[in-house]
Amino acid sequence: xxxxxxxxxxxxxxxxxxxxxxxxxxxxxxxxxxxxxxxxxxxxxxxxxxxxxxxxxxxxxxxxxxxxxxxxxxxxxxxxxxxxxxxxxxxxxxxxxxxxxxxxxxxxxxxxxxxxxxxxxxxxxxxxxxxxxxxxxxxxxxxxxxxxxxxxxxxxxxxxxxxxxxxxxxxxxxxxxxxxxxxxxxxxxxxxxxxxxxxxxxxxxxxxxxxxxxxxxxxxxxxxxxxxxxxxxxxxxxxxxxxxxxxxxxxxxxxxxxxxxxxxxxxxxxxxxxxxxxxxxxxxxxxxxxxxxxxxxxxxxxxxxxxxxxxxxxxxxxxxxxxxxxxxxxxxxxxxxxxxxxxxxxx
Amino acid sequence: xxxxxxxxxxxxxxxxxxxxxxxxxxxxxxxxxxxxxxxxxxxxxxxxxxxxxxxxxxxxxxxxxxxxxxxxxxxxxxxxxxxxxxxxxxxxxxxxxxxxxxxxxxxxxxxxxxxxxxxxxxxxxxxxxxxxxxxxxxxxxxxxxxxxxxxxxxxxxxxxxxxxxxxxxxxxxxxxxxxxxxxxxxxxxxxxxxxxxxxxxxxxxxxxxxxxxxxxxxxxxxxxxxxxxxxxxxxxxxxxxxxxxxxxxxxxxxxxxxxxxxxxxxxxxxxxxxxxxxxxxxxxxxxxxxxxxxxxxxxxxxxxxxxxxxxxxxxxxxxxxxxxxxxxxxxxxxxxxxxxxxxxxxxxxxxxxxxxxxxxxxxxxxxxxxxxxxxxxxxxxxxxxxxxxxxxxxxxxxxxx
Numbered sequence: 183x184x185x186x187x188x189x190x191x192x193x194x195x196x197x198x199x200x201x202x203x204x205x206x207x208x209x210x211x212x213x214x215x216x217x218x219x220x221x222x223x224x225x226x227x228x229x230x231x232x233x234x235x236x237x238x239x240x241x242x243x244x245x246x247x248x249x250x251x252x253x254x255x256x257x258x259x260x261x262x263x264x265x266x267x268x269x270x271x272x273x274x275x276x277x278x279x280x281x282x283x284x285x286x287x288x289x290x291x292x293x294x295x296x297x298x299x300x301x302x303x304x305x306x307x308x309x310x311x312x313x314x315x316x317x318x319x320x321x322x323x324x325x326x327x328x329x330x331x332x333x334x335x336x337x338x339x340x341x342x343x344x345x346x347x348x349x350x351x352x353x354x355x356x357x358x359x360x361x362x363x364x365x366x367x368x369x370x371x372x373x374x375x376x377x378x379x380x381x382x383x384x385x386x387x388x389x390x391x392x393x394x395x396x397x398x399x400x401x402x403x404x405x406x407x408x409x410x411x412x413x414x415x416x417x418x419x420x421x422x423x424x425x426x427x428x429x430x431x432x433x434x435x436x437x438x439x440x441x442x443x444x445x446x447x448x449x450x451x452x453x454x455x456x457x458x459x460x461x462x463x464x465x466x467x468x469x470x471x472x473x474x475x476x477x478x479x480x481x482x483x484x485x486x487x488x489x490x491x492x493x494x495x496x497x498x499x500x501x502x503x504x505x506x507x508x509x510x511x512x513x514x515x516x517x518x519x520x521x522x523x524x525x526x527x528x529x
Numbered sequence: 530x531x532x533x534x535x536x537x538x539x540x541x542x543x544x545x546x547x548x549x550x551x552x553x554x555x556x557x558x559x560x561x562x563x564x565x566x567x568x569x570x571x572x573x574x575x576x577x578x579x580x581x582x583x584x585x586x587x588x589x590x591x592x593x594x595x596x597x598x599x600x601x602x603x604x605x606x607x608x609x610x611x612x613x614x615x616x617x618x619x620x621x622x623x624x625x626x627x628x629x630x631x632x633x634x635x636x637x638x639x640x641x642x643x644x645x646x647x648x649x650x651x652x653x654x655x656x657x658x659x660x661x662x663x664x665x666x667x668x669x670x671x672x673x674x675x676x677x678x679x680x681x682x683x684x685x686x687x688x689x690x691x692x693x694x695x696x697x698x699x700x701x702x703x704x705x706x707x708x709x710x711x712x713x714x715x716x717x718x719x720x721x722x723x724x725x726x727x728x729x730x731x732x733x734x735x736x737x738x739x740x741x742x743x744x745x746x747x748x749x750x751x752x753x754x755x756x757x758x759x760x761x762x763x764x765x766x767x768x769x770x771x772x773x774x775x776x777x778x779x780x781x782x783x784x785x786x787x788x789x790x791x792x793x794x795x796x797x798x799x800x801x802x803x804x805x806x807x808x809x810x811x812x813x814x815x816x817x818x819x820x821x822x823x824x825x826x827x828x829x830x831x832x833x834x835x836x837x838x839x840x841x842x843x844x845x846x847x848x849x850x851x852x853x854x855x856x857x858x859x860x861x862x863x864x865x866x867x868x869x870x871x872x873x874x875x876x877x878x879x880x881x882x883x884x885x886x887x888x889x890x891x892x893x894x895x896x897x898x899x900x901x902x903x904x905x906x907x908x909x910x911x912x913x914x915x916x917x918x919x920x921x922x923x924x925x926x927x928x929x930x
Contacts, residue, residue: 225625232618325709334711336641425617426645429711431638432613467615471607471622478606482585483832486578489569489608 198371215360219353227352228424233464234359235420236444238366240456242413243441245370248450249379250406251386252301256313257441259320260411262433264290264418266324266331269339269428279342279349287415293320294411301403305389317435324430336429339422349423359420366413371453373409382406386451447503449510458511470495559600561856561865564607564623564632566639567657571611572740573764575794576841577635580657581606583845584633586828591849597856604849605629613638624652630856631870633657633848637712647671653855653870655848659788660715664896665929671867673874675851675886675898676811676844679787680927683716683760684723685902685919686785686809690758691727693916704732704751704782706771707762708739716762716787719927732756741767744774751782758783763790769798776802785809785904793839796910803907807915811902812847813885814840814912821883840912847886854880887918897923 189195199205219227243257268286271277277285297316304312324331331337341350349355373379381402384392393399422428440463448459474488481488507514565584568577588604596602605627609616616639623629631653634640640656640663647654653671656663661680663672677685687703694701703724707713717734724731732754735747741763748771751759759782761768768790775784776799784806786795791808793815813819815838816826825846829838851874859865859873877898879888887901901920905912 223626225621228621228625229618232614334709334714336711338645425613425642427642429613429638429641431636431710432642434612436612437614467618471619475605475607479603482589482604482606485581485585485606486569492608493570 196375198375212364219356224352227356229464229468231352231356231359231420231424233460234356234363235417235424236441236460236464237363237457238359238413238420239417239441240444240448240460241366241370241453242410242417244445244448244450244452244456245373245382245413246406246410247442248445248452248455249374249386250382250403251389252298252403252406253306253310253442254313254410255310255435255438255442256297256316256320257410257414258433258435258437259317260290260294260414261418261421261437262324262428262430263293263320263411264415265339265422265425265428265433266337266418267415268342268419269337269422270330272342273338273340278344280344282342283416283419286419287412290415290418291408291412294407294414295404298404298407298411301407302400314435317438321430321433321435324433331430334430336427339426339428341426342423350426355420355423362416362420366416367453367457370413370456374453378402378405383451443500447500447510449512452510452512454512454515455510458515462511466496466499560603561597561600561860562603562605562627562629563852563856564605564620564627564629566607566609566616566619566623566632567635568611569606569608571609572766573611573635575766576764576789576792577608579792579839579841580635580845580848582833583842584849585845586825586832586842587846587849587853589832590824590828591853597853598860600860602849602853602856609636609639611636611638613642617642620646624650630865630867631655631852633852637710641711644669644672650867651871652867653874655852658712660711661719661927661930666893666896668929669896671871673891673896673898675847675889676788677900677902677921678897679712679715679762680719680930681897681900681921682788682809682811682902683720684921684927686760686787686807686904687720687724687727687729688921689809689904689916689919690785691729700728700730701758702730702732702754702756703758703760704735704754704756705760705762706735706737706744706747706751708741708767709736710739712789713737713739713762716760719930720760723927735759737763737767737771739767741770744771745778748774748778748780752778752780756782758785760785760787761790762787765790765792765795765798769795769800769803772799772802772806783807788812788902791905791912792841793837793912796907804910806907808905808907808912809902810840810905810912811886811899812840812844814905815843817884819884821881821885825885843885847882850882850885851877851880851889887920895923895928897928 187200239261246252246254264286267289268282271282271285272279300312301309325334341348347354349358381397384397385402444459444463447462449455470492474492477488478485567581568574584604588602592601607619609619616636620643623632633655635657637658640658656672656674659674659676659678661678663669664678690701721731735751737744737747761771761784768786786808788810791810796803825843855870855873858876859869875891875893877889877891879890881888887899889898891898900923901918903914903918904916906915
């Protein structure tokens with residue numbers, strides 16, 4: 183009788199969820215998410231929709247920055263491309279929402295690939311600069327192409343429909359986001375397990391060595407940009423549904439930096455990184471907001487102090503994270519799991 | 530040691546989670562909640578802090594003077610850092626979780642993004658972004674603000690230019706300086722049209738970078754056209770740079786600041802360059818000799834000794850005094866609901882704040898609160914009015930644009 187994890191063939195070795203214990207807990211978690219709306223308030227629902235969208239976006243960014251090592255500071259702009267593509271297709275062309283969701287991804291992937299071309303020549307900070315350029319060019323285009331995007335006035339988003347579902351209802355949007363977030367997680371995980379995923383990691387770790395062993399740098403870098411942008415596009419289409427009105431101000435560089443920060447907190451180069459980062463970010467933000475608003479209400483004379491406290495704590499937490507948890511929450515999760523696996527006999 | 534630290538941290542978070550929201554949950558029946566969604570940490574935070582100071586002081590004064598028919602008014606302030614996603618999250622919290630009766634929204638981007646949701650939620654909002662479209666109740670039935678729109682104030686400035694223009698040999702010339710965003714471009718269409726009608730020539734627009742570090746290029750471009758006046762749409766922090774650059778270039782053009790640019794910090798930040806420039810503003814400057822100012826100055830001196838009063842602070846007072854009036858009327862009518870507050874606002878007929886702002890009127894067809902503003906000049910570092918109330922007719926031509 184074999185003890186512990188014991189594989190007899192490669193098939194079981196490559197399984198994502200290897201033990202029944204993990205599978206049962208995962209099922210419980212997913213089931214919890216499914217029945218969540220029964221207990222949740224309207225406010226909690228709107229936050230969870232935000233969380234789901236951010237998770238999809240972060241998986242995209244994690245694939246590009248965490249796994250392929252290409253820093254992107256234009257992720258919010260790509261999300262904007264998806265948001266506008268989907269809304270224009272649904273509102274002005276009359277395409278069904280589900281088709282527009284796919285088109286938004288495809289269009290954003292295309293744009294992402296165009297801005298990914300410099301990645302052949304540029305690396306590190308220089309590539310970051312190029313993606314900042316993407317951010318500004320896309321923002322400018324949204325602002326000035328007013329025939330198509332409504333310009334600075336923004337654009338109404340036609341609520342998407344799919345059979346009996348209409349996504350201006352938070353409940354329906356929640357389930358759509360939930361399904362897509364799970365799908366995005368699965369897709370990312372499977373890309374990483376494939377040949378392409380290993381090529382991404384090879385490029386990140388030593389691009390020269392990768393090239394020597396036969397990885398086509400240009401192809402895989404572009405592919406990484408495309409997949410990452412596809413996720414951003416889908417997230418954008420959902421975000422448009424969530425916001426109901428979109429303006430260029432929803433997709434600024436500040437948002438791009440926020441997404442990058444979420445990925446770093448969660449752990450670059452870990453699938454769970456995107457999920458943990460987003461979760462941590464939203465919990466911290468809500469927590470600080472609850473604390474500061476209640477302090478504000480209790481002591482209205484010192485409003486400006488509490489606001490500063492909020493900003494300072496937020497910055498401090500991120501700094502502390504980088505110092506004590508440079509690999510992000512995902513790495514910490516691994517340590518905790520390892521600890522409990524052997525508990526109470528930790529030898 | 531490390532474990533103790535972790536356990537303490539978790540405990541602290543749990544305690545914060547449990548007790549943090551407590552004051553908000555203690556729902557007394559005689560507390561009326563009003564939301565404030567404002568930037569206290571982002572690019573417009575200087576302005577936001579003065580605004581919120583005025584609003585909170587007005588709240589305190591109202592509560593010390595009988596409240597809303599005996600009920601306590603409570604402002605719930607949420608900082609959105611001028612970011613749209615944070616603004617939207619804050620809105621959801623105020624409306625869905627705190628169940629406020631109405632709210633104040635500062636940033637244009639957030640107001641635009643939420644426009645549709647506000648209509649479907651039916652929550653009365655006071656916008657700080659005086660975009661003309663928000664005045665049309667057919668499109669935005671729940672939107673109010675206590676000032677003329679940006680368009681109307683630009684037209685007031687144009688009217689003032691035309692009426693004070695002495696030289697009969699030619700028409701006065703003007704240029705617009707503005708940032709390339711919703712706020713900056715809001716006035717262009719109607720102002721150009723109006724300028725043509727009353728006989729003011731409009732020169733080439735100058736788009737100023739936002740945030741503004743330097744405007745020399747744009748000002749040099751503008752000086753080729755040599756306008757008599759330049760109308761600045763900006764905020765004091767950015768506008769001060771424009772005025773400094775203009776002084777360095779030695780331009781003869783007279784600058785007129787719009788409401789968001791024309792505040793006390795413009796004078797201090799521009800280091801004297803603001804001297805002799807003009808501004809169009811509907812709110813009385815801090816300390817102006819109007820009957821409503823006494824309580825404002827007294828409160829400020831009592832509660833913030835040593836700090837400087839600003840016209841943004843007065844604007845905060847005006848906002849909350851009007852909210853309180855609407856809440857009182859809604860309460861009397863027995864309908865303290867978001868819809869009831871909208872109706873109460875629409876009952877305003879020349880509501881006077883003691884001269885702090887021009888008398889306000891809202892009807893269910895027309896949410897233009899007022900159509901009047903004054904022109905001020907900065908003399909010896911003080912805002913001095915150089916015109917009386919300049920009022921535009923309530924014509925439908927520029928309504929809701």
